Amino acid sequence: MQNSLPRLNLSTTHKQMGKKVAQQIAKLVTDKPDAVIGLATGSTPDPMYKELIRMHKENGLDFSRVRFFNLDEYVGLPYDRPQSYHYEMREKFFKHINAKPENIHIPDGMAEDLQAACADYEKAIRDAGGIDLQILGIGETGHIGFNEPGTPFDAITHISRLSEKTRADNARFFGGDKNKVPTQAITMGLKTITAAKQIILMANGEHKGNIVREAMTTTPNQEVPASILQQVADKVTFFLDRAAAKHFKPYQQLFSVR
Numbered sequence: 001m002q003n004s005l006p007r008l009n010l011s012t013t014h015k016q017m018g019k020k021v022a023q024q025i026a027k028l029v030t031d032k033p034d035a036v037i038g039l040a041t042g043s044t045p046d047p048m049y050k051e052l053i054r055m056h057k058e059n060g061l062d063f064s065r066v067r068f069f070n071l072d073e074y075v076g077l078p079y080d081r082p083q084s085y086h087y088e089m090r091e092k093f094f095k096h097i098n099a100k101p102e103n104i105h106i107p108d109g110m111a112e113d114l115q116a117a118c119a120d121y122e123k124a125i126r127d128a129g130g131i132d133l134q135i136l137g138i139g140e141t142g143h144i145g146f147n148e149p150g151t152p153f154d155a156i157t158h159i160s161r162l163s164e165k166t167r168a169d170n171a172r173f174f175g176g177d178k179n180k181v182p183t184q185a186i187t188m189g190l191k192t193i194t195a196a197k198q199i200i201l202m203a204n205g206e207h208k209g210n211i212v213r214e215a216m217t218t219t220p221n222q223e224v225p226a227s228i229l230q231q232v233a234d235k236v237t238f239f240l241d242r243a244a245a246k247h248f249k250p251y252q253q254l255f256s257v258r
């Protein structure tokens, strides 16, 4: 099994990082109009979505045949609630482009049978031919999707229990009240994510610096879920802004990040 370092792409600002990732997506969509793209929520991808919307409106970037699969969704949070990822994705991205509703997939955290919803989601990804490009953020726990520390590397789409740290981090989207953050989510598993043909992990801000360094340099282990990306490093690029790369000494020298 391969263990090397993912590629790095450094930007000065969060906004510039988002634009560069949007360009990667635009290139894929131009080369393969029915590409399968895995998407992420949270604040990290905001500038990327803004740029993709601009490219759609100003340059006619066509999403009509693109198939989208989101990483995760809270369990038990109705889709008309602004904190749900169904709502967030619609408002932030899908309603501004020409994606077809039947091509948009987000795990069903309101399903009566959550296990069946997980199995259906995994199958839908497989039936689509697998993910061509997966976009990831990273949590300060090292989670990708909602795969928290301790998640087995061979997990497929499953119900995860959110760590207390993640609930505290996401309380900012719930009026600052951690108790309002759901305790569970449906998430693509680490095996689902690493099966993607290409993977881009984005991180911005100094608060992500330590976990990014760990994810890239610690021996892959379940306590740092994102460290699994080293095992598929040949298809992974970390897009970082200067602040997130701050603690990254070897790369600071390589890329003159101050």
Ligand code: PGA
Binding pocket: 041, 042, 043, 044, 045, 137, 138, 139, 140, 143, 144, 145
């Ligand atoms: P953030 O979340 O983009 O809001 O920082 C990232 C994550 O938790 O994966």
